[in-house]
Amino acid sequence: MSHSCRFASGAGIVGLSTAFSLQQRGVQVTVVDRIGPAAGASWGNAGWLSPAFTIPLPEPALLKQGPRALLSPSSPVALAPSADPAVARFMAAFALNCTPHKWASSMRTYATLNAHIYDSFERQIAAGVRGELHAYDMTVGFASLHDATGILDELARVSAAGQQIDVTLLDPRSAREYEPHLTENVALALRLRGQRYLNPGAYVQALADAVIAGGGELRTGIDVTEVRRDGARARVIGTGIDELTDAAVLCSGAWLPRLASAHGVRIPLFAGRGYSCSVPIDTPLQGATYFPAARAAITPRPDGADGRPRIRVAGIMEFADPDKPLNPKRIRVTNDAVRPLLRGIDWSGIDEQWVGSRPLSADGLPLIGGTATPGVYVGGGHGMWGLTLGPLTGELLAEQITTGRTPALTAGLDPLR
Ligand SMILES: Cc1cc2nc3c(=O)[nH]c(=O)nc-3n(C[C@H](O)[C@H](O)[C@H](O)COP(=O)(O)OP(=O)(O)OC[C@H]3O[C@@H](n4cnc5c(N)ncnc54)[C@H](O)[C@@H]3O)c2cc1C
Structure with a gap:
């Protein structure tokens, strides 16, 4: 089955890793970011x-x-x-x-x-990320x-x-x-x-290049203001975007509460x-x-x-x-x-x-998984260690989105906890 997945936001390590892993599972992906790859915490961190x-x-x-x-x-x-x-x-x-x-x-x-x-x-490097x-x-x-x-x-x-x-x-x-x-x-x-x-900015750019080389779309200058349920699909709305998608994944780093609170995410961020x-x-x-x-x-x-x-x-x-x-x-x-x-x-x-x-x-653990809105997922809240945990987070989200099963490794990381 071919899925179409639009990202509400986030071309950081988490959003791009999720896009890459979805692509590895045959999903057509679009990543949107209000600025571009590694515009948030994923650039100048310690690596x-x-x-x-x-x-x-x-x-x-x-x-x-x-x-x-x-x-x-x-x-x-x-x-x-x-x-x-x-x-x-x-x-x-x-x-x-x-x-x-x-x-x-x-x-x-x-x-x-x-x-x-x-x-x-x-696994990312073996699958084509030039990092x-x-x-x-x-x-x-x-x-x-x-x-x-x-x-x-x-x-x-x-x-x-x-x-x-x-x-x-x-x-x-x-x-x-x-x-x-x-x-x-x-x-x-x-x-x-x-x-x-690693060199974080270069690695995240390599991930973006790999997503594009794999047929994915990266759209920059798109500021997502809302993601909502629309029939059986999710609707992504913002500056330069108003589109329906099978699944939307919110990976907007420190800006995550602005989009995720509408979907039952209560843990303070x-x-x-x-x-x-x-x-x-x-x-x-x-x-x-x-x-x-x-x-x-x-x-x-x-x-x-x-x-x-x-x-x-x-x-x-x-x-x-x-x-x-x-x-x-x-x-x-x-x-x-x-x-x-x-x-x-x-x-x-x-x-x-x-x-x-x-x-x-607030509890020092990342948020990885579905939300109260069917078809809307969250990958974020990694705090000090989002670079380290980004690729694994992408794999876990891609598994959950494509199989409908919650991976055992995400126990304790439910965004609705
Ligand atoms: C000084 C410092 C040192 C660090 N050192 C390390 C380290 O050594 N190792 C480590 O593992 N981690 C480290 N970290 C933490 C790590 O940088 C972050 O946890 C990680 O980068 C978070 O990735 P992310 O993809 O969730 O968010 P981000 O990289 O912040 O990406 C979020 C993206 O979403 C976009 N966005 C936001 N809102 C919207 C919207 N509404 N519409 C569209 N796009 C939107 C932003 O433009 C941004 O590109 C460090 C952080 C800092 C600040």
Whole structure:
């Protein structure tokens, strides 16, 4: 049977992965986006595919740090002043999920999903997506043993949830032998084996190219304002569109609540805005590097036009409207925190300044599956880890849409929970 599937919105990693997987199952797809591929969070993110850190965000320790961190101007966590009741609703629901029991239960869900992450990317690449994954050992650096306790505890809990982690504690000398860019301020490091990263913008563009090469349609400049049931089909309405489709999949990232709330999706969702920029570095970094206390994720970038190696510095969690303009002060906060920890960087060569919105859900779990409206599906709410989980999400949605069966892996991820 040939299906026709129009996407209400979303040419990010989730929407394009869903389109690609549907196409693999013989479905004719159209992807629409108000701007274009990777216009949302899928471009300037850190590019990590790191199962060890693909874990629930609502965590008991955040309840203690949260209020203190939100009040400091140099904090990597920021709450923009707002009268929006959605902010308070999100924060309250998020706080209720910051219990050890909820975290452990959500972590078991993540551990099941995480076992399939790398295979889902390999399947996309084998089926024609011209993307490239880089395998490496991640360095996690700390200025003190005290700084490391949180992550060590977290990794122990991830392991207790049944996920395999290969981690070694390194003294500063061994850490610098492996990653010479670490400064003397790094007193302790972890080496996390078997991680991968990619160039997110390039990968998502490769996905878009593969969808088009497979006969799919990508329409840009289309702002979807409403999706509704119309007879036996779904009707997609917006700027430049008013069309009927067999199935509509809402993959609009941090903008998801605007379309999904009409379809019974009640779980609070909010934008956790993050920032990044790229800077030249004297010699290539070994691989991605993480400074948890600075909440900074560092990833190698392709060489710049001047031939110099570059890195991306990403961080910040700003709870604010996803359409707010970039605030350069936030980029400075992360860069200032990284400066004493990493040497060889030319901080005068900042480029690719970017802000993007992590689509956060109050319980820290993604939303994957059908809604209260037959023929309308949701793929979103992946928060910190939408790049990592995008291809798997696409496979699961395509399976559900084409077979009518709910895949076992989506247990706990029902958008109507
Ligand atoms: C600083 C930072 C670092 C991160 N690092 C990582 C990482 O290392 N690893 C990882 O796995 N994840 C990471 N993430 C998270 C990841 O980027 C997101 O979870 C992921 O990109 C979400 O993908 P998406 O397809 O759901 O949404 P998006 O990529 O935001 O795509 C949504 C698309 O929908 C379109 N759209 C929205 N509304 C409409 C509408 N009404 N009509 C038409 N189109 C619409 C937008 O234009 C956009 O293109 C990071 C995020 C940030 C901010």
